[in-house]
Amino acid sequence: MYKLFIAEDVKTVRETLVHAIDWHSLGIVMSGAFSNGEEVLARLDAEEPDLLLTDIGMPKMDGLELIQAVQARKPDIRCIILSGLNDFEHARTALKLQVLDYVLKPIDPAEIEQVLARAVRALKKEREERRELDLAERVSRNKLPNLSELLHGGELSGNLKKKKLVEQAVQYVKEQYMRKDLALSDVAAAVGLSEKYMNLLVKEVTGMTINHLIIRLRMEEAARLLKDPANRINEICGRIGYTDLDHFRESFKKHYGLTPTEYRNQLL
Structure with missing residues (x-):
């Protein structure tokens, strides 16, 4: 089960989100619903969520500021924006912050369910990829053959596999960077990884994110x-x-x- 925090200052909207959606069927546990960003940050260390669904227009700290603060402290938390503003600047900032989705109000519980279902699938994919590569690294450090090596006689270590994936991503970016519509999702699809995990790998090896x-x-x-x-x-x-x-x-x-x-x- 994945833990979810909601940040929404309008009480009726917040309660609708909490009660109108069958979170359990999505594989999600509702761990907290808060009226502003400061409340989220105060709870963050005590119970770290996997997902954050946040409104943009909130008192004390808006949703974009909250996402920046959350990412600085807990970079693995994936964020989804809920907003009544169909604003280009907000959307562009959301892209820079690499949010999973941007949902416009008025809220539709069915749409929220679809968005969160996609988020859960993305989290599962990221964790599976991370486990596979971490396992490959451990196998390499212990000098034990993994199943692929036994079948194919190869000696591909986890570090070499990471390096190869990063090289593929960097090469794709070098070939495509002048495209106006080039997005992180395009690069991730080219190497067969989730956006979040690919970005982590590229930064680990090169010191830069894909956007940088x-x-x-x-x-x-x-x-x-x-x-x-x-x-x-x-x-x-x-x-x-x-x-x-x-x-x-x-x-x-x-x-x-x-x-x-x-x-x-x-x-x-």
């Missing part, structure tokens, strides 16, 4: 293109996978400490 890797490759290509005055900045923005010029400028300045224009002027 995509941004780094895009910024390096942008810097290369800026050396040629014939390449206009708005054209470079589109060529490296950005749809928003302001977002491109913001990312470039964060990476190099200069705007694209300032960077180009330094080269003149």
Whole structure:
């Protein structure tokens, strides 16, 4: 069974979520329903959940701030946003925070059930992958052949398997990073892992998340293109996978400490 926390400041909505859904049939235990983010954080160490379903608009601490705080303390907790706002900026921030899903109000218990059922399947897949790779590492450290080695005569250790998966993910990103619609789910599907576990593996081996890797490759290509005055900045923005010029400028300045224009002027 997976533990769930709910954060929702509207009492009627919170009670509907608690009582209108058969959590047990989903393999979920309702471990706490809270009216704001501070209450969630106060309970977090005493009873760590596997899943957090949180509203965005709450007093004291909004849902996005709560997710950031939760991820900083307990990065394995998977988060789902519940919001009455169909807002692009909120959705973009949610993507950056790698939330599992973004559900719009008014709430539909049937939709919530579907979303949580997907979340449970994702958690199961992540844990199975982690167990398999951890087992491979233990087998390798103890110098005992695992079933695959006995059948095929190979000597693939858990570390080598991880390295190979990461190499596949990195190579895919290098080939696809200029796609405007490139998403974490695309990279995960390319290597046959869940998004969460693939990100953990890539960060473990490279020190970067997939999103950081995509941004780094895009910024390096942008810097290369800026050396040629014939390449206009708005054209470079589109060529490296950005749809928003302001977002491109913001990312470039964060990476190099200069705007694209300032960077180009330094080269003149």
